[in-house]
Amino acid sequence: MAGGDDTRRQVAQRAERFKRVRDAHQTEMAEDYVELIADLIDEKGEARVVDLAGCLGVTKPTVNSAIQRLQREGLVSSERYRSIFLTEKGRGLAACSRRRHRVVREFLVALGVDARTADADAEGIEHHVSEATLEAFRRHLAKTRRGRKRRRRSPPTASCASAAGH
Numbered sequence: 001m002a003g004g005d006d007t008r009r010q011v012a013q014r015a016e017r018f019k020r021v022r023d024a025h026q027t028e029m030a031e032d033y034v035e036l037i038a039d040l041i042d043e044k045g046e047a048r049v050v051d052l053a054g055c056l057g058v059t060k061p062t063v064n065s066a067i068q069r070l071q072r073e074g075l076v077s078s079e080r081y082r083s084i085f086l087t088e089k090g091r092g093l094a095a096c097s098r099r100r101h102r103v104v105r106e107f108l109v110a111l112g113v114d115a116r117t118a119d120a121d122a123e124g125i126e127h128h129v130s131e132a133t134l135e136a137f138r139r140h141l142a143k144t145r146r147g148r149k150r151r152r153r154s155p156p157t158a159s160c161a162s163a164a165g166h
Contacts, residue, residue, distance in 0.1 A: 038094035
């Protein structure tokens with residue numbers, strides 16, 4: 001009966017992975033919006049529906065629907081015909097999303113992906129990567145930075161051929 005247990009465990013693990021992806025899709029929109037709202041506030045001093053629609057390439061009614069959802073979730077506040085503001089919770093989510101994006105982007109660049117592609121790819125990956133994987137990315141980046149600093153500080157070493165007397 002061990003084979004049946006293994007099969008059930010594999011099915012449960014697969015279902016859990018799919019659930020994680022579905023959950024990530026649910027939060028992806030909120031993260032994208034609050035991150036963009038924070039960027040607009042930083043750049044222009046305000047975030048407006050028309051600006052969000054232009055940046056995202058969607059209609060104003062689509063943005064309005066999203067903003068209503070974000071209000072229900074306690075992430076933004078706004079009044080009719082006014083700018084959109086992040087709540088404390090929204091600012092926290094935006095900051096977290098920015099950090100995730102930055103780590104994923106830096107990791108992709110460290111792998112040799114060009115900056116423009118890394119930025120675009122990070123936009124999708126940041127929503128689906130686990131905290132454990134992000135931490136592994138951070139460790140790898142830290143190790144890479146330490147290696148670069150060490151190489152810059154160390155004096156040039158003789159080549160193998162000159163060290164062998166050739």
